[in-house]
Amino acid sequence: MTRPHTLLINPTVTSRSSARFPLSLLHLAAALDKSGSSDIIDGNVDRDFVNDTLHALRTRRFDAVGISVMGGPQMAPSIEVSKAVREHFPDMPIVWGGYFPTLYTDTALAAPYVDYAIRGQGEESFPALMTALSTGDASSLAKIGSLSRKVDGEIVHNPSRRFSLADPNTVLSYDKLGDPSRYLARTFLGRRTAAHQASVGCRFRCTFCGVAAMFGGATALPATTRLERELSYLKYELGADSIQYFDHNFFDREEDMVPLLEVMAKLELPWWCYARSDALLKLSESSWKLVRKSRLRMAYIGAESPSGQMLKDIRKGTRPDQTLEVAELCRRNGVIPELSFMVGPPENTEEETEHTFEFIRELKRINPQSEIIVYVYTPLPESSRHEKDRGKRPSAPLLDVNGEPVVFPKTPEEWTQQHWVDYACHADAPWLTDKLRRRIRDFVTVLRCRYPTAQDLRSPRWAKRTLSVAASWRYSYRKYNRPWELELANRLVKLRMPQVSGL
Known part of the structure; x- marks a missing residue:
């Protein structure tokens, strides 16, 4: 055959x-x-x-x-x-x-x-x-x-297949990519950063999340032998000096994470990952010692909202006070928290957005190094949720700015229309008014000029300092509206936007 x-x-x-x-x-x-x-x-x-x-x-x-x-x-x-x-x-x-x-x-x-x-x-x-x-x-x-x-x-x-556990004997064929070293990039982590995925899936069932819709609350962590083999290849054969982990949720239960952290502490490759505030807060001091030795530089944490009710509605499983606590915890351990927020929800749209802006300011007071990522909340339609979750905690019907029901595309071509591309990228939503769109954009402009991201290696230091000083009065007095001078300066400097370009 x-x-x-x-x-x-x-x-x-x-x-x-x-x-x-x-x-x-x-x-x-x-x-x-x-x-x-x-x-x-x-x-x-x-x-x-x-x-x-x-x-x-x-x-x-x-x-x-x-x-x-x-x-x-x-x-x-x-x-x-x-x-x-x-x-x-x-x-x-x-x-x-x-x-x-x-x-x-x-x-x-x-x-x-x-x-x-x-x-x-x-x-x-x-x-x-x-x-x-x-x-x-x-x-x-x-x-x-x-x-x-x-x-x-x-x-x-056909009926869905059961979730497959990772095969510890799987060896990735990087040679299928031609020259694998061309995928190593200069980032704030190092000069030759490699991407890697150790675990797959996530135990949590957030209603807005594509990972939950795809894996239905299942997760599989790697065997330590496989992780060490992969990292050793990347470090010693390809010459990688840092790792960007694409795990959907890197920190799971502490007892499962310790063996992996021990491998990573041995190799000491600076790293970035996705994490949850509650998982980081539960780590013991001995585990944090391993985290520091393994050289975790930044953790992307889905804070999502300062509203406890909204976090409950979307089944996030965390609380706003945990977001504040983890910002301080990361500061003490030399880790930069990259905190993402979702503004412009379909209900209480303006109030929730302004509340989020104030919460972000509080985070910056606690840990000025906190990186802030602002997205527009764009939930999945009910039909896209995992089959185990459909019909559970159904959200109110989505209505556009005119009060009409939101109708999702029926063909791939319709999904290429710019407003649906923006929806998929959490950059816009049908229920946002032009005024609120501008308000969000202005706040983000002032914030990222006042606090340029540590991930930006391209913009000169003097330019970032100058923009930070220029934005300081607007940020201090909450004068976000129409920051024309910052927009003009940014056309020349072009500060990096992690929510668009990643690392």
Whole structure:
């Protein structure tokens, strides 16, 4: 029997300088290669990735094309490459996986250029699909968990597959990316920062979160042997000097984290990660000693809101006082807390937004080094929540600024419209007035000029100091409205915006 061969594609979503390892495709390739083989084309590095895809299909045999798709700016290039494959290779099966087809499965399959969608994890479902396609065994398709497909013009969803625990023997094939060292970037962590993902999923079920919708409260931590093997490769063979962890929630239960922290403390690679305030506050002093020795530099913490009621409504599981406590805790331990907030909720929109601004000021008084990320609250539609959570704590119907129900797109093309790209990126919402949009934008401008991010290595120090001084009177007196002089200066300096560019 011929082993199935898969072409995996990561459509362009960042600049080349911001490209990081396409970890989802590396993990998927490792799973596919157990029973077949795979190639990877990364549009973040290969800028002409559509033509590269067509060239690969012309020169080598593939049984299917798998495309990793997120919402927002990755939608348009995902559609472009899918249409090109369908036009030039009309019989080639096209499979979409990742966040978008998991959250909006029917929308993805409404497109004539998408044949299959895999919901959630693909490490078991995709190899099973490839075996069925390569052998022509159509009858086995109905048995593949988490697979959605078209049957006689109708969309059919197979039952969801159970959550898969990480395989400690999995070895990622970085050589599939050509020269892996080109993915090492200069960041505030170091000169050669590598991206890595140790654990997958998150135990918590926040109603607004795509991770909760995708994994349904499941999580899997790595074996220490695997973590040490991966980090040793990155450090000693690739020359990485720091790590950006893309774990959905790095700190889980303390007893599970200690063995991992011991490995990281041994390698001493400065690192960044996602974390929760309650998890950090529960760490013992001995664990914090390991955190300091492992050289944690910054933790991205979803503070979300200063409203205890809103945190309860969205099932966050944390409290506002814990946000204040963790800012002080991080200060004492030499860790920069990068705290994200969601403003402009559908209810009590202006009041909650102004309350958040004041809370941010309080955080800055407690720990001036706190980095602040401001997003617009854009909840998932009820149909996109994990099947275990649908119907639980249903939110009020979403209404736009005119009081009309918000209607989400029904096709991938509609998701490429700028206002929906902004929605997916938490940059705008249909219920915001122009006045409030401007208020949010003005506050963020004053805040980021007054406190330039430590992640900005490009802007000269003198320029950041000058902007900070220029913004100080506005920040002190809460004169956020129309900071024209800061906007003008920022056109020249172009301060880094972590919520847009990341590290």
